[in-house]
Amino acid sequence: MKKEAVKDILQILLGSLLFAVSLNVFLIPVHVYSAGFMGIAQLLRDFVSVCSGIQFPFDIAGSINFLLNILIFVFAFRYVSRRFAIMTLLTIAVQSLMLSLLPIQQELLLQDPLVSILFGSVLCAIATVITFNGKGSGGGIDVIGIYLSQHNKGSVGRIYMLVNTSVYLICLVFYDFETAVYSMISSTLLSFAVDRIHKRNIEVEIMVFTENSTELRKELLASSERGITCWSGYGAYTESKKDVLLSVVTRDQMQTFVRLVQTIDPKAFVIVSSQIQVYGNFQKQIV
Known part of the structure; x- marks a missing residue:
């Protein structure tokens, strides 16, 4: 647990450094x-x-952005998760x-x-994804987007x-005009x-054909925290009954999912499909 926390903090530090660079x-x-x-912080800095009439010795946009995100931190702390809120506050402070x-x-x-x-x-973008992988965010609208995604309450696109x-x-x-277009x-x-780039934003479909569905279901549900649909099938070539398991996971969960299947049932047949569209009650785990 401590190693994971240290890894998350290091990713946030690296992501914040790359963001500033x-x-x-390159951009400013x-x-x-x-x-x-x-962007609002940069406009307020200019204002x-x-x-x-003061020429500040450093760019105060980051400090203004930190102040703007105080209410967002309170929102994240209450409605998303305390750990995520703390990591987001750390991210914004380091940025x-x-x-x-x-x-x-x-x-x-x-x-x-x-x-x-x-x-x-x-x-x-790379900095943002590294920060997400460290279970933090740059605050602002990202926090609202993560909240809406987790609770299936629509898209943050309009905001x-x-x-x-x-x-x-x-x-x-x-x-x-040039500044606006750029x-x-x-x-x-x-x-x-x-x-x-962000693997947690990409869904894949995994279909497993197995004769050991009971243990597989139990382990896969515990490890991925994703739903699994099961039904009975019949192999025309082997002329034997098979259990079919179907699940939708994110791309970063895929390797763990497949590796677990191969460990429990080396004879299982696995099909992974990408480029899918998912509608309905699928909870995104952006961070």
Whole structure:
């Protein structure tokens, strides 16, 4: 248990560092504004700097993002899980520290802005997935999305769209068309990359043909915490009865599931199908 906790914390630290690098080294130098609460924090940073006339020695967007997420932390603590809320608070605190300590790159490392956006967005996606794997999150709308996914209460897409559209409209009004477009491109690339990389967001169907279904059902239910549908089949070639087990799991659960089947019943026949669509009462475990 302690090893798992240490591993989670290390992943959160690494994810937070990569997140800060993606913003301060690649995205902010080409005037890209993040989506969600971080984008709001960046806009508030600009507003505070203009109104106060103070040039801060470090980027205060991370600190503003931390303050914005206090209510989100309380929500996560009460409605998602205490451990997740604490890990999320740790993530946001480390991200804020990293963004403050890591100076913003003054000269572009990559001369083409679109290449910088591509590289920075993919790096940010990797950082996000590493953080999710550490059972934390960057707070903000992510927490609301995880809550809705866990309780099958609909999609967070409309909330994302509302917040992000507001951020980009403000960029369009107060900055220029290029800034708004670059920010939208970055947000789209980030979302696409996270969906492709994050294994807990990808479902696969597993069908098992076995003669030892009783023990398999018990062990698989305990290890995966996923439902299993069972029915009786008949092998035309072997002319023998078989039990058929069907389950839908996430891709990161797949290897454990299949390995357990092979351990308990080495003669079992297993079919794994990807590219499936799942509707109904399937509880996503994003973190």
